[in-house]
Amino acid sequence: MASIAQAIRLALHVGESELGVTDIFGEDVGAPLGGVFTCTQGLEKTWNSPLDERGIIGTAMGLGLAGCRAVAEIQFCDYIFNTIDLLKLAGNSCWSSVGQFNMPIVVMTPVGSGIHGSIYHSHSFEAMMSHIPGWKIVLPSTPIDAYGLLLSAIEDPNPVMFLYPKALIRLPGEERIPGEPAEAKELSRMIDAPLGELRSKWKPSWPALPHYRIPIGKAKTIKAGRDLTVLTYGRLAPVSKTAAEALEAEGISAEVIDLRSLHPFDEEAILESVKRTRRCLIVNEDTEVTNYGEHLLRVVNTACFYHLEAPPVLLAGMNTPGIGLAWGLEEVQVPQRQSVASAMRELAQVHA
Amino acid sequence: MSNRGPSTPSSIKGRLRALEGGRRENETPDLRGVPSTYRGLAEPAMDKRLVHRMMAKSRVLEERLVQMTRSGDGYFWIGGPGEEAFNVCLGLLVKKGQGPEFDYLHLHYRSSAILVAMGMDVADALRQMASKATDPFSGGRNFVNHYAIKEWNVVPGASTIETQYAIAPGTALAQLRHGGDGITIVNGGDAGAAEGDFSTCLNWVSRPGRELPVLILVMNNDWGISTAGHETHGEQPIARRAEPYGIRWDTVDGNDPVASWKKLIEVLAYIRKERKPFCLEVAVSRLHGHSSSSGGARVTDETDCMVEFEARLAQEGVLSAAESKKIREGYAKALAETLLKIREEPDPDPSMVHDHTFQEEG
Ligand SMILES: Cc1ncc(C[n+]2csc(CCOP(=O)(O)OP(=O)(O)O)c2C)c(N)n1
Ligand SMILES: [Mg+2]
Numbered sequence: 188m189a190s191i192a193q194a195i196r197l198a199l200h201v202g203e204s205e206l207g208v209t210d211i212f213g214e215d216v217g218a219p220l221g222g223v224f225t226c227t228q229g230l231e232k233t234w235n236s237p238l239d240e241r242g243i244i245g246t247a248m249g250l251g252l253a254g255c256r257a258v259a260e261i262q263f264c265d266y267i268f269n270t271i272d273l274l275k276l277a278g279n280s281c282w283s284s285v286g287q288f289n290m291p292i293v294v295m296t297p298v299g300s301g302i303h304g305s306i307y308h309s310h311s312f313e314a315m316m317s318h319i320p321g322w323k324i325v326l327p328s329t330p331i332d333a334y335g336l337l338l339s340a341i342e343d344p345n346p347v348m349f350l351y352p353k354a355l356i357r358l359p360g361e362e363r364i365p366g367e368p369a370e371a372k373e374l375s376r377m378i379d380a381p382l383g384e385l386r387s388k389w390k391p392s393w394p395a396l397p398h399y400r401i402p403i404g405k406a407k408t409i410k411a412g413r414d415l416t417v418l419t420y421g422r423l424a425p426v427s428k429t430a431a432e433a434l435e436a437e438g439i440s441a442e443v444i445d446l447r448s449l450h451p452f453d454e455e456a457i458l459e460s461v462k463r464t465r466r467c468l469i470v471n472e473d474t475e476v477t478n479y480g481e482h483l484l485r486v487v488n489t490a491c492f493y494h495l496e497a498p499p500v501l502l503a504g505m506n507t508p509g510i511g512l513a514w515g516l517e518e519v520q521v522p523q524r525q526s527v528a529s530a531m532r533e534l535a536q537v538h539a
Numbered sequence: 540m541s542n543r544g545p546s547t548p549s550s551i552k553g554r555l556r557a558l559e560g561g562r563r564e565n566e567t568p569d570l571r572g573v574p575s576t577y578r579g580l581a582e583p584a585m586d587k588r589l590v591h592r593m594m595a596k597s598r599v600l601e602e603r604l605v606q607m608t609r610s611g612d613g614y615f616w617i618g619g620p621g622e623e624a625f626n627v628c629l630g631l632l633v634k635k636g637q638g639p640e641f642d643y644l645h646l647h648y649r650s651s652a653i654l655v656a657m658g659m660d661v662a663d664a665l666r667q668m669a670s671k672a673t674d675p676f677s678g679g680r681n682f683v684n685h686y687a688i689k690e691w692n693v694v695p696g697a698s699t700i701e702t703q704y705a706i707a708p709g710t711a712l713a714q715l716r717h718g719g720d721g722i723t724i725v726n727g728g729d730a731g732a733a734e735g736d737f738s739t740c741l742n743w744v745s746r747p748g749r750e751l752p753v754l755i756l757v758m759n760n761d762w763g764i765s766t767a768g769h770e771t772h773g774e775q776p777i778a779r780r781a782e783p784y785g786i787r788w789d790t791v792d793g794n795d796p797v798a799s800w801k802k803l804i805e806v807l808a809y810i811r812k813e814r815k816p817f818c819l820e821v822a823v824s825r826l827h828g829h830s831s832s833s834g835g836a837r838v839t840d841e842t843d844c845m846v847e848f849e850a851r852l853a854q855e856g857v858l859s860a861a862e863s864k865k866i867r868e869g870y871a872k873a874l875a876e877t878l879l880k881i882r883e884e885p886d887p888d889p890s891m892v893h894d895h896t897f898q899e900e901g
Contacts, residue, residue: 249709
């Protein structure tokens with residue numbers, strides 16, 4: 188099955204060939220590399236920008252204002268921080284002009300830990316981003332969700348921040364993208380650029396891709412359960428799912444919801460599940476102080492207070508200035524399968 | 540009242556001399572001025588009476604806006620008295636319309652005269668000043684002189700200094716691809732040119748083989764609020780920073796509408812035809828201080844382009860002093876009446892505060 192990198196490429200291909208995407212650009216996004224994670228290989232509308240994140244966001248905004256459709260990449264979210272006031276302007280363009288100037292841009296950037304990325308290749312960005320109104324924010328954890336959400340992002344007339352978990356970029360998915368060849372090898376032969384000399388003459392051959400979208404704002408229950416609800420996304424979605432599956436042997440039945448969209452988020456799905464299981468664990472790897480999960484805690488507490496059998500819990504990254512390179516540091520700084528499993532176990536055992 | 544520091548070059552002429560700078564021989568190729576093909580162009584001819592009327596209308600508007608902070612009709616004023624001579628000429632030369640065929644304008648908060656010359660209804664500026672629901676630019680959400688006019692490609696003006704310079708390459712890229720002679724115009728202050736976004740602009744509009752049609756303006760009033768420009772900027776002139784990027788540049792006395800008109804004719808022709816950027820530094824005055832937060836009072840030690848131009852028009856026999864005065868008084872009277880009506884217009888409805896956070900699909 189396709190990886191997230193391949194899924195992004197497929198979506199961008201649909202974007203540039205069917206949805207009017209005019210520019211796919213950023214640092215090293217164009218040929219020959221096609222992005223440091225190969226997400227933009229083989230596409231027509233790609234180009235290499237100067238090494239200037241403010242220029243990347245600003246130019247995408249200008250293109251959007253002039254009616255073009257730009258998909259801009261920030262190479263790592265760790266380097267997006269110097270663009271925040273431009274992101275704010277992108278988010279307030281429509282509101283401040285009372286609807287005259289919408290801002291139809293997509294910004295993609297890889298987030299999170301899991302690749303021994305140390306201090307500047309491990310950041311999360313969702314809490315910071317959620318403080319910038321006027322944007323939609325998605326963070327898929329699977330190739331098919333990355334594909335469907337990126338297409339929805341491209342079609343959206345508003346700015347959409349497309350975050351994707353860098354630790355999962357190359358992993359094959361479990362669900363086939365409609366139109367994707369049955370054999371992973373076949374897809375690779377079609378759309379992965381060859382190494383070395385051959386690359387300069389190479390052209391991808393794209394599979395025919397039928398219409399498929401994942402709406403922004405819809406969560407996905409990735410494991411059903413009775414005893415508690417786990418709200419998660421990104422790298423920790425599959426981690427939570429695996430941990431929950433293992434806990435079945437201990438008689439703990441956890442439901443795992445992959446939010447996929449963080450703004451807007453699927454409040455209905457969250458509340459339905461939490462009211463049913465009466466316990467809620469939120470799992471992400473961003474630093475824990477004013478964490479996005481704290482917003483979910485408020486939503487859950489306010490709407491489900493009298494349904495809850497235990498105080499809801501947030502398991503998040505440590506509030507440290509960075510993530511250490513040594514594995515022993517990273518391992519304790521952000522949730523891993525063991526700590527997620529422990530948090531589930533503990534929550535399941537609390538009785539009011 | 541003056542808050543100008545002691546070491547400030549006193550006159551625009553003095554400042555222009557400073558802007559000339561001391562070029563050392565064989566330093567970098569000389570990119571000063573437009574190429575000879577564009578020098579001496581005279582069309583469209585300057586209609587001095589029209590330029591005067593638009594300057595007068597803009598000045599009267601700004602004076603009324605300042606007054607509105609005192610009469611309780613508005614909270615905060617910031618604007619462009621002192622930039623009318625250049626800005627009116629620019630506004631009259633803009634290719635006005637919607638879409639990449641026409642000019643895009645990325646404007647800072649001293650640009651009222653550009654819009655007055657383009658034909659803006661001055662009542663709308665009053666509406667924004669009074670934060671009325673009828674403010675067509677921002678519906679009572681933004682400060683005065685923060686324009687957004689879709690039909691004229693005036694993209695939303697923001698208070699964030701210099702961000703417009705990072706955005707301008709995007710509209711210009713769309714125009715380059717679209718073809719035609721539409722260009723992108725971006726303006727901002729001298730102090731703001733210290734922000735990285737100014738360098739971003741120079742860089743992104745001059746990628747070799749992918750140059751973009753942008754008029755990069757630096758409106759140099761030698762102030763950033765209370766900080767003297769020449770004490771914080773070592774580079775003189777600022778526009779010369781364009782040179783290593785291969786961008787042509789020049790300076791002009793923005794208090795002189797005749798010189799401004801002439802320079803703009805050449806520069807705009809160059810950008811429209813060659814599809815290349817140009818950086819123009821404009822020496823201007825700041826006649827009411829930075830904003831109402833510093834009182835907004837009239838300063839007396841800076842050149843006033845209105846006074847100078849009216850004296851010149853009288854001397855040339857184009858317009859007598861009495862005629863000029865009558866024109867200004869006419870605008871002032873009309874505006875005072877307009878304000879009375881605007882006071883009665885509705886305030887924004889708080890229940891609609893979420894409107895336009897997102898554009899609906901489709
Ligand atoms: C990014 C940013 N920093 C600071 C400010 C506060 N501020 C508003 S105007 C100004 C001075 C700007 O000076 P200049 O760029 O020369 O423009 P002028 O007001 O003189 O026309 C400052 C510091 C701001 N609005 N935006
Ligand atoms: Mg200034």
